[in-house]
Amino acid sequence: MTSTRSATLFAFALLAPALIYILTIVAYPLFDTIVLSFTNASLRQEYDFVGWANYQRIFTAGNFTEVIIRTFVWTFFSVSMKMIIGMCGAVLLNAAIPGQTLFRILTMPPWIVPMAIGIYMWAWMYNGQFGMISGLLENMGLTSGPIAFLAYGHTAFWATIVTDVWIGVPMVTIYFLAAMQSIPRDLYEAAWTDGAGRFYRFRRITMPLMVPAIITMSLLSLIATFNSFDIIWILTQGGPSGSTTTMIIDTYKTAMGSRKYGEGAARAVVISIFVIIFCITYFRAVRKLQQGEAK
C-alpha cells in the first residue's frame, strides 16, 4: 500500500462518523423521498412505480401553481418585514440611549418563549370574541364589531405573516446589531468630524457596510421562512379555504392528511428544488462577499 493511499484511507476513516451521519439523516431520506415521488405509495402495503405521473398531476390538476405563488408572496412579505423591522430595531438598540441593556433584553422574548406558546398567544389575540386586537380596534372606534382575523382569507394570510415576523424579528435584530457593532467607531467619529449628520452617516457608512449582513440574513431567513410550517399549522392549518396554504402545508396535507405519500413526496421534491436554489444562491453570495473582503 502506498503512503498516499494510506493517507486517503486515513482521511476517510476520520470523515466516516460525519459521513455516516449525513448519509443516514440527510441523504437517505432525501433519496427515499425522490424514489417515493415516482410511486403511488399510500396506506396500501404495495405500491407501483408510476414514472412522472405525480409530477404531471400536481402541475396540471389542482392548484399547486397557486400554492407556489402564495408561498413566494407569503415568504416575500414575511422576510421583507423581518429585515426592515430588524434593521430599525438594531439601529435603535445600537443608539446610545439610557436603558439600552433593558431594551436589548426586551427584544428577546419572542425568540425565547417556546414557539408553540407564542403562536397560541397570537391565536388568542386574533380571536374575534376574546381577542385583544379586535377588542382594541373596536374600543378605538376603528371597527364596528368584532373581527375574527383567522376566519377570513385575507386577514388570516396577513395574521400568519405578522406572527412569523414577530417570532423571526429578534434573531434578525440581534444579527444586525452584532454586524452594526462590528463597524469601527472611528469611522463614525471621522465622518462626524467632517460634518456628516446622523442620517448621512447611516446612509453612507452603516448601510453599505451592512450589505454583507443583510444579504446573508435575507437568504437564511428566506430558507427558514419558505419552510415555515408550525406557525401556519397552529394558527390556521392552511385555511380558511386554503388561503394560508403554503407549499409545506400543502405537502403535509397531501401526504399525511390524504395519505397520498407518493404525490406528497413529489411536492416535497419541488420544495427541495427551490430550497436547493436558495442555498446555492446563499453559498455563492457568501463566497462572493468573502472574496470582496479579501480584496
Place this chain on the structure above:
Amino acid sequence: MSQLSLKRLEKSFNEARIIKGIDLDVSEGEFVVFVGPSGCGKSTLLRMIAGLEDVTAGEIEIGGKTVNDLPPVQRGIAMVFQSYALYPHMSVYENIAFPLRVEKLPQAEVDARVGAAAKVLQLESRLQHRPGQLSGGQRQRVAIGRAIVRQPKIFLFDEPLSNLDAALRSEMRIELMELHKRLGSTMIYVTHDQVEAMTMADKIVVLDAGTIAQVGSPLDLYHRPDNLFVAGFIGSPKMNFINGRVKSADGTTVTIDLGSLGTIALPRAITEVAGQDVTLGIRPEHMRLDDGGFVIETTPNIVEQLGIHTITYSTLSSGEPFIGLFEGNPDLVESKSVRMGFALEQAHLFDARGLAVY
C-alpha cells in the same frame, strides 16, 4: 495671538479625572506634539480639541473664539485617526472627497481639491483603488488627504504612525514634516514615541497623569528638563538616576554624598537644598570611558553592540540600574569591571520634590 488656547481644561469620566486643569497656547503654524506614557490623557486632550469629547471644565479657544459647545465641523479642525478610519467600501477618491460631499460642493470643486491633495500625497495613481488594496503608508496618506481637502486651520493627528513598521514610520515622519512645511498649517500631533516628538515638534508638551509636566522645544526638554518625569521620559536610553544627600550648598557649589560612589560637587547657585535628599541625573550618552570628570566603576551585566553604539547595563552597588552609551565598538565585555566618567556640567540635579535645580 495664539491660534489655539486651552484654559484650565478638565475632563472627568465619572469619578476619574483624566485631564486636570491644562493651560496651553499654540501659535499659528506651529507643530506641537503631545507626548507622554499610555494613560496620561494625551489622546483625550486631542479628542477634546477635536470636539469628540465633552469638556468637563475650562475653555477651548480656536482663533479667539470659544468652541466648547461647537461640533467638530465648526471648529476648523481636521483629524487623522490612529486607525486611519478609512471607509473600506469607498474608493480612495471617495474617501478623500468625503468631507466635500458632506458640504455638497460642486463636482468640479471636489475634483480640483481631491486632485490637488492626491498630487501632494502622491496618490494620483491610486484614486480608484479601495483602502484594502493599499499599503499601510498609502492608507495613512489617504487619511491625511481627507484632512487636507477640508483646508482646516488646525490638523490633529492621533498617533498616526503607530500602526506602521519601523522603516515606514521614519519615512512617513519625514513626509509629515515636509507636508507641514509645505502647508504651513498648525499641527497638533499625539504620540507616545519620543523619537517622533523630538524630530517633528516645534514645541513638545509632555503630559503626566493629566497634567502638563513641561512645555518646550525638543532641545529644551532634552537639555533642561524641569523635573524627574521629563528627564526620565525624554531621551533613549533613559537618564540614569542616582540618589544622594546634600552635604553642603554654599550658593556656588552643591556637594552631594552619593554613598559608596563617593562625593560629587556640582556648580549650583542655591542654598535651599542643604541637607535634602536629592537625585543626580546623568544621561547614558554623556558617559565617557576615560577618567575625566566624576568616575564610576561598574560591572556591566549586559553589553549591547549596535555597531554605531555600544550600550552597557549595570547595577550600582547602591542597587540602582545604570546605563552607559558609548560611540563605536569599545572593548567592553559582560562581567568585566569598567571605569566610566562624566563631565560635571552634564549632570542634572533634582531636589526632594523631583524639581530640577539649575
